[in-house]
Amino acid sequence: MAVFKSNLTEVIAEIEARSAQNVVRGTEYMRSKLIDKVDTAGDGRVYKVPQTNVTHQASSEGNPPAVLTGALKNSFQTRYEHEKHVHVGYVGPVNIPYAKRLEFGFKGEDALGRVYDQEPRPYMVPTAFEEEENIGVILRGGVVPND
Secondary structure, rough: OOOOOOHHHHHHHHHHHHHHHHHHHHHHHHHHHHHHOOOOOOOOOOEEEOOOOEEEEEOOOOOOOOOOHHHHHHHEEEEEEEOOOOEEEEEEEEEOOOOHHHHHHHHEOOOOEEEEEEEEOOOHHHHHHHHHHHHHHHOOOOOOOOO
């Protein structure tokens, strides 16, 4: 006679561990894609950076921001949370006051009295849409081709 034994506790622990691992992989993947997105040269207007001798070519309206100092691309950080059977990964720019203004644009006066008329230079939302399928593959434990 064959004997079958349930190892439900071990199975649940393995699923939890793989779920956490896949969320970390997906979040780190997204971070690398965001860095790639903002690590580009501009295709917009050329101007002299105030109080420097540096000339910069900005991105054009609707395109991701062009690299000037690298602060935005170096600011992407990740963090993770786990509650019960839910694993969550977060990724985004940290301590970059202008990050939101670049993504969504800003017209008006800021809290310091500076006036802006900046059209959006989106990078977060487009990257999320572009990588949605690949993130799904990673969260299911798969491997993204060419990565």
